[in-house]
Amino acid sequence: MNKYSDKKIVWFPEKLGSFISGDVTAPIYVRIKPTNRCSHSCSWCIYRPEFADMHDTCNNKDEIPTDKLIEILVDLHEIGVKAVTFSGGGEPLLHPGIERAMEFCIGNSLNYSFITNGQNMKGMVAGLMAYASWIRVSMDYWDEESFVKSRGISGKFFTQIIQNISHMSTIKDKECDLGVNFIVTKENYRHLEEVVRLLKAIGVENVRFSPLWTKEFKEYHFLISSEVKWKIKECLTLQTDTFKVYSSYNLDHLSERPYTKCYMNQVVPVIGADLNIYTCHNGAYQPNHIIGSIKDKLFSEVWFSPETRELFNAFDPCTTCNNMQCASDNKNILIRDILDCKNDNFI
Numbered sequence: 001m002n003k004y005s006d007k008k009i010v011w012f013p014e015k016l017g018s019f020i021s022g023d024v025t026a027p028i029y030v031r032i033k034p035t036n037r038c039s040h041s042c043s044w045c046i047y048r049p050e051f052a053d054m055h056d057t058c059n060n061k062d063e064i065p066t067d068k069l070i071e072i073l074v075d076l077h078e079i080g081v082k083a084v085t086f087s088g089g090g091e092p093l094l095h096p097g098i099e100r101a102m103e104f105c106i107g108n109s110l111n112y113s114f115i116t117n118g119q120n121m122k123g124m125v126a127g128l129m130a131y132a133s134w135i136r137v138s139m140d141y142w143d144e145e146s147f148v149k150s151r152g153i154s155g156k157f158f159t160q161i162i163q164n165i166s167h168m169s170t171i172k173d174k175e176c177d178l179g180v181n182f183i184v185t186k187e188n189y190r191h192l193e194e195v196v197r198l199l200k201a202i203g204v205e206n207v208r209f210s211p212l213w214t215k216e217f218k219e220y221h222f223l224i225s226s227e228v229k230w231k232i233k234e235c236l237t238l239q240t241d242t243f244k245v246y247s248s249y250n251l252d253h254l255s256e257r258p259y260t261k262c263y264m265n266q267v268v269p270v271i272g273a274d275l276n277i278y279t280c281h282n283g284a285y286q287p288n289h290i291i292g293s294i295k296d297k298l299f300s301e302v303w304f305s306p307e308t309r310e311l312f313n314a315f316d317p318c319t320t321c322n323n324m325q326c327a328s329d330n331k332n333i334l335i336r337d338i339l340d341c342k343n344d345n346f347i
Contacts, residue, residue, distance in 0.1 A: 066097030169203025
């Protein structure tokens with residue numbers, strides 16, 4: 001079954017119904033950025049200052065206090081949120097309360113997952129991560145030398161991360177999906193098959209290829225895209241029943257939105273390390289995407305407020321999100337088309 005399908009929303013008819021009634025209901029899923037600190041220094045990281053057109057207020061010193069992080073999880077669980085992902089901002093495993101956060105999720109049957117660089121995926125942290133719904137390690141390197149050039153830190157951590165991934169494959173719960181999101185760049189695209197063979201050998205269950213984001217996105221990928229797609233096809237031949245290769249290497253992202261209402265901001269909002277709720281992952285740390293602050297409030301107080309309802313009604317992606325990459329375009333278009341269907345028996 002396709003873990004990355006844009007059509008998952010059809011399994012949640014109650015949320016689709018809320019768009020028709022105009023009610024604001026609890027998000028299905030929330031992404032939490034516990035900290036903006038990171039142990040790597042990737043030149044392409046979209047949270048670096050040179051990518052200020054995407055996350056222009058990101059402060060690498062911001063971090064959610066541990067007690068506040070637990071308060072957030074308690075509140076999300078009580079209002080019926082089904083899942084959370086701990087991601088960046090920075091490296092979520094650097095947060096001092098991440099073990100407590102996982103223990104709460106485990107004890108309260110709140111699905112949780114991670115997007116991580118994998119360096120701190122060891123010891124007690126790894127033991128708790130083993131019960132996550134899924135883990136995605138972000139990579140763009142294929143050996144120690146390429147790791148050093150990309151990540152800006154000692155090559156010894158390349159071996160450590162590979163060992164951490166391999167160990168996780170042996171201890172994780174059978175329901176935990178262990179994958180890698182591989183960022184395709186001009187430096188690594190000739191090594192995709194090499195990467196896939198390595199990851200398959202150490203127990204990774206799936207690899208997804210994604211294009212490097214840059215301000216000159218199409219210009220950057222234009223000269224390599226044909227060969228990249230050919231190499232991804234080669235990688236597909238390495239699939240088995242227990243190992244899958246996916247690709248979101250698509251250069252046809254929309255700079256202008258062909259829809260006037262964003263539905264996904266009510267499905268998967270983001271809580272930043274600055275304690276603001278944002279409409280989406282790409283809108284994080286952008287002032288025009290702030291839903292509200294939870295610095296001195298509960299998430300539920302902000303989410304179910306009249307001001308938030310007004311914001312959702314007024315939010316126009318045609319103006320707010322123009323010239324912005326959006327991972328939810330296809331999802332919003334699908335929801336728009338579903339809601340546009342005539343509700344009668346003549347199917």
